[in-house]
Amino acid sequence: MAGNSFGTLFKVTTYGESHGKGIGAVIDGCPSGISLSSEDFDAEMSRRRPGIGAFDTPRREEDRVEILSGVFEGLTTGASISLFVPNKDARSKSYEILKRLFRPGHADYTYFKKYGHFDFHGAGRYSARETAARVAAGVVAGKILNPIGIKVDAFTVELGGIRVDSIDMDKIKDSPLYCPDQKAGKRMMEALGKAKEEGDSLGGIVEIRVAGCPPGLGEPVFDKLDADIAKAVMSMGAVKGVEIGAGFEASRLKGSENNDPITPEGFRTNRAGGILGGISNGDEIIIRAAVKPIPSIGMEQDTIDREGRASRISMTGRFDVCAIPRVIPVLEAMVKLTLADHYLRFQAMKIN
Amino acid sequence: MAGNSFGTLFKVTTYGESHGKGIGAVIDGCPSGISLSSEDFDAEMSRRRPGIGAFDTPRREEDRVEILSGVFEGLTTGASISLFVPNKDARSKSYEILKRLFRPGHADYTYFKKYGHFDFHGAGRYSARETAARVAAGVVAGKILNPIGIKVDAFTVELGGIRVDSIDMDKIKDSPLYCPDQKAGKRMMEALGKAKEEGDSLGGIVEIRVAGCPPGLGEPVFDKLDADIAKAVMSMGAVKGVEIGAGFEASRLKGSENNDPITPEGFRTNRAGGILGGISNGDEIIIRAAVKPIPSIGMEQDTIDREGRASRISMTGRFDVCAIPRVIPVLEAMVKLTLADHYLRFQAMKIN
């Protein structure tokens, strides 16, 4: 059982490599009667594309989503929905070095070990391009969540060790880094510039907030909402940690500090992050993801070749300095997929 | 689709409440020919039971696992294996208050919202007792992992804000807190004593290490090994965060610091935590879980009753001060279940 499907009722199967014909997602389990057109994808797809000022790769595909099936006269039919995003800009030349050497921090080594060979043109299946299919599927998930009033927003709370001092959600949309603190955002940009000069890269922490989630979503004891969110978030190659609500900080609090008192007006605090016992409690769901620095760097590193001989590698070409801006719409998409799936699961059991 | 099953090929379905007839696990997908007897479970089951000195509940069930099916003449037959752990000590009296009030930090509120009513005798399905079934299933998973040489060990790296200074794996087995640093362990015990006096509780951080995992386990792009481990770990009610390798710290490193250089002798460092691109790389797998303080505390807290009226609650009876010692064998079990499942998945694709 390979792992290219996500979800149980709202089930998404993705495919595609960075330098093949394109990438795609098939959604099996989307209810009928939902309006859907190719244009619905444009905004999210363009968010995922590279492009913050001077700091990322200039490759600039026009990622238009083609709907190959499942929609008739503008409405979903209940049949499986096939979404396709053609690859436009396939440059294999700059990846010749990958035929020989394993890049540190990349999956070259493990794919080679697992599958016996690997698609060295642009990292094949583990290319970041794969996430375009996630974003496309996330748009359809959003169509299920919107009418219920569920809203998912992700933003940067830390980058290169610089943490925000305050969170002003209105500032996010104006920031190329999705930073809710204008001052911190400025310092983050400076840190990015410095890292770029050094041929190095930076990581950071993204917070995802879900507003409007009704109580009751999540299926104990294993498919708890936080468990499935953790999987969704950790399924991103760049993510090395995930926490809910107070998260790791909760481990340092006492019970009397960490418990959220319940009042007739609702929970007084939200250290639980909107989930109790694996089930949404109606409060805002709060998730944080630790994003590692991009492994492709200009600095020379130790590695080995396919025969196991010591070698040195330095990546030329233009690379992003930080994955966060591109990761943010994907993280939102993954959380949306999780919530849409759990909403249908919740729905299935409401027989009375 | 309810969530009481874990795994895809090595699939475990659990059931049972704290004060019913017992709890159990059915394993569908265990290969035939593996030796298994009731005694195989004793050591792990007794680790999960409460009992560190003065700091935990005196309830002391003899958790013996009965094998109801799937084993013949001491060997697994390939049929589904049914494991049952009878409840011996059902005291419902002390939980009368739960008929009326929602306990802060517990799942009373969300279960009531989701299922319309709830089993107030000892928290029903979301009782910690549920995890006994996980431990029992984990023993069977271990039977698959042992011959391959995969070993899973968990220990305490932080408790009540006290962090270990060093890790000496040999110290773990002598410590009631599974603490690999004797001095830190002593301070942790003092902190527990103090919290107990105050009627409060503490949390901490558990590290899980997997030795001997061959490269190749994990199924991109969604069922990555780290993604499935994150789900497994976060499916514990007490866990609010999970990280792999450098984890959240990785978000503060530069690419040049975070990338593990590859040498003919292997990876020079292990910031990746043994997983690259969602596939095990042959190195030690390193996981950390943030455990929240136990929500049941003696101190009085604000809450509401089922009709939504403001009330105060203070839990009487004896409660654990910290979940960590009981959580550790369960976390090991969850990681074992994940690895056994991924090992069979890996195995399925080896057709040549």
Place this chain on the structure above:
Amino acid sequence: MAGNSFGTLFKVTTYGESHGKGIGAVIDGCPSGISLSSEDFDAEMSRRRPGIGAFDTPRREEDRVEILSGVFEGLTTGASISLFVPNKDARSKSYEILKRLFRPGHADYTYFKKYGHFDFHGAGRYSARETAARVAAGVVAGKILNPIGIKVDAFTVELGGIRVDSIDMDKIKDSPLYCPDQKAGKRMMEALGKAKEEGDSLGGIVEIRVAGCPPGLGEPVFDKLDADIAKAVMSMGAVKGVEIGAGFEASRLKGSENNDPITPEGFRTNRAGGILGGISNGDEIIIRAAVKPIPSIGMEQDTIDREGRASRISMTGRFDVCAIPRVIPVLEAMVKLTLADHYLRFQAMKIN
């Protein structure tokens, strides 16, 4: 992935062998708030037990279902429901011959080939006793179907080559063979008596009718309602064929004869058997299952031993002459499980 689970949303996992501690079913995905007690199972469980006059094995267990979990104060809680049926009458002595010889028509040979060894005490996992767990789970499925008005009834339309001339549903409950034609039933009993004298066995055809099924159940293109029913029915060891509506006879009709004309009052005929394009059409669902003669016979047969040497085997002891009476409640249960699952699947997609 072993095959001891059935269903996707209403998911049943069974376990147990004929001569172990008992057999059981765990249901994951039963909605909360449904009344359920141990007594609810008695009628169906006693139907499955052997006992038509002189023609079947005198073994007569009291099959009482114990509810081990998932029910609180008489109502399902939404947690996994564990049902257990203890084995009362474990006689292993009469099966000693199975240690050495493969019985023709039984699964001895294939289990040995697949699993390397097998539980020769009463056929282990492939004993007919396994179906007791199906019947128990079917009772819970019935609790979901009853309020919707879905009713499932199975009866004998052919036995030992004797076919019914007419179908009077009221006659079924009075017939030990569930035969809806009193005269034919009498001749079937005579045929059974004769076969018994000869040390031989008989097969037959069972028809299952589902009344009250609303239109819309079934999930094209693979999980069509008829496809899942076919699997459910064929998953019975004794069944060698299954047909829907006109079935094999449809293959001999012309399109103009086989098409059911549609009128404002509904379908004029029902050759489709209540399913069109894999989706229920609101009409009665009609299924037929071909049941093979019981392979355990007194007559001597050729076989081989475990080392592959030619041998002869004749089964002593008392065996049923025909599986049909015991198979009928199990077939009803399997169809109920399929319908309950599809009802929840249907329900999940009704988001508007």
Place this chain on the structure above:
Amino acid sequence: MAGNSFGTLFKVTTYGESHGKGIGAVIDGCPSGISLSSEDFDAEMSRRRPGIGAFDTPRREEDRVEILSGVFEGLTTGASISLFVPNKDARSKSYEILKRLFRPGHADYTYFKKYGHFDFHGAGRYSARETAARVAAGVVAGKILNPIGIKVDAFTVELGGIRVDSIDMDKIKDSPLYCPDQKAGKRMMEALGKAKEEGDSLGGIVEIRVAGCPPGLGEPVFDKLDADIAKAVMSMGAVKGVEIGAGFEASRLKGSENNDPITPEGFRTNRAGGILGGISNGDEIIIRAAVKPIPSIGMEQDTIDREGRASRISMTGRFDVCAIPRVIPVLEAMVKLTLADHYLRFQAMKIN
């Protein structure tokens, strides 16, 4: 959970409508290192296309399969494989009548009831065109079965009530009807001609034989090999019945007649059809499928419109007279998909 996926380890998800951009299949779970190219599909795809002499629709697409992902330098990579078959000949004009009327024997009515609206251009998702994706996926399944020596062949044993007298497998490839009896085949052709004149259609019975299947495939107790084959075969819209080995005829045999005696040289007869207790026994697997007459006929029939008013419908245009020739490669594909999946499942449990 919608039903557009088939299989568990070798998992195929299909999409596409008859008059959209195309149809496709995504295969998740194909092992790496298998040679695969676009040409590999040509032979099977052209078998599925219409075209027996004068008796079928003249629509003649060039069904070329595009590999969108999962193959690199001619070998599968272990990533999900995306296969796409563009629609070339989209004529919507002739289907205008479907906007208003439900065609008897078709799924118009049930799709409308289930999904609220339906794609009336050429029957949308329930068009026979959907099966092109099954055939494409079946080719990849064949790549797994071929090296093991498993071979799947289907042929016509009855058409329009005319049954073959003998089976000569060498005759099949020369017969437009895949008929293994030249004389019977001739009479079948005459029957087709006559039905065509009358504006009517015919059905028949297809037999599928699997040679070279090793013992051990099949996962009791629910995912028995025959159960999964029954589902696979019945998931074809045109199939109304399925039987294994002696099938319905077994229900008329005595135990002494139906049991296959076991000898040192193997089973003396094969009434079991190669499957015992749901597990392949190493013998030839024999399956028969009842194919109904095509519902689209020229003769006028009673029906209703979307508002439920009585009406008459007669299908103009050119339609196939019998589905069998086109169904045969699809049935082969479905059996191949089932076997490839079960082979991987078998493989997963071979850990020793």
